[in-house]
């Protein structure tokens with residue numbers, strides 16, 4: 324079986340990714356700045372891996388580690404601060420790359436600044452293979468199968484047990500890092516800046532979550548969905564929250580755009596180094612729905628399950644299987660490049676409790 328390098332193997336996500344890859348029969352090189360912390364985090368799985376010391380602030384060590392695998396998985400954030408070195412190392416070493424990033428600025432950078440280099444080097448790069456990113460892209464592909472012309476795409480996520488409460492320290496660091504950054508949405512077929520939380524929508528989440536209010540956030544879908552729905556005129560990502568929470572989010576977003584306030588807010592929200600917040604066995608619920616509407620038809624596809632971190636580990640493993648089999652073309656792609664959306668979701672559902680579905684309905688004619 325192919326050898327996969329996992330960066331951040333001592334983290335909440337990296338340890339699950341390592342275990343999931345081992346279960347699928349891959350050889351894993353588990354990397355982190357402290358081999359003893361990696362060993363401790365992996366517990367009884369440590370014996371099945373090779374553990375190496377890699378700090379992403381030392382580019383030469385990153386290149387040497389990455390070159391040892393058929394693919395590298397990066398689960399070290401915040402990606403905008405730490406992740407670029409790994410993308411560059413993978414391209415230079417000719418090694419396929421996946422990561423768990425949910426940060427819009429980082430994924431926009433990878434797509435804008437590295438797509439050409441990745442293509443020229445024959446390397447497949449797929450950022451955003453996580454609970455916030457992969458479901459939206461795949462579900463938009465399924466919901467948009469009917470669309471042959473211009474269409475609007477609205478993707479909404481719900482974390483009914485509380486996003487912040489169930490987030491790992493690494494996720495909290497990444498969320499804090501993007502606070503105050505421009506929020507990009509696709510409007511009139513172009514990426515445009517919007518205010519955090521300004522756009523609102525009633526999102527039709529599947530049962531047991533049900534319909535909920537949601538506010539616009541900087542998602543990856545505005546970047547990735549046009550890869551497979553090039554006629555998408557509008558693409559936005561939303562997060563389910565109450566109306567007062569949307570108002571608060573909008574106020575905080577506006578404040579964070581003022582640099583001194585942004586710095587303070589980010590500092591206040593960033594957990595101290597090596598804080599561990601995620602409780603093992605936390606089975607927080609998640610749900611995602613994508614709506615794709617053209618002039619005549621609305622397509623909806625949805626998925627839900629428990630434990631966004633288990634979902635992320637299963638998604639990465641499904642992605643690694645595709646990428647090492649040479650099924651993903653060179654270049655920088657969204658998660659939908661990992662294969663037919665239904666197949667990828669089924670593969671993830673085989674090892675997690677992810678369930679998905681879809682339906683289409685006629686769009687009500689306006690003015691009747």
Ligand SMILES: NC(=O)c1ccc[n+]([C@@H]2O[C@H](COP(=O)([O-])OP(=O)(O)OC[C@H]3O[C@@H](n4cnc5c(N)ncnc54)[C@H](OP(=O)(O)O)[C@@H]3O)[C@@H](O)[C@H]2O)c1
Pocket residue numbers: 330331332333334335336337355356357360377378379380398399400401402405423424425451452453454455456491492493494495497498597631632635
């Ligand atoms: N898109 C999604 O839905 C999704 C899902 C899950 C995770 N994520 C993202 O994945 C990232 C990791 O999340 P997490 O929950 O696993 O975080 P975490 O538990 O804090 O783990 C972070 C990992 O990165 C390592 N690390 C930190 N600084 C490093 C450096 N300079 N060089 C090398 N390794 C370093 C840590 O090593 P030590 O243990 O030695 O400190 C640890 O292994 C975050 O950006 C998070 O947002 C996204």
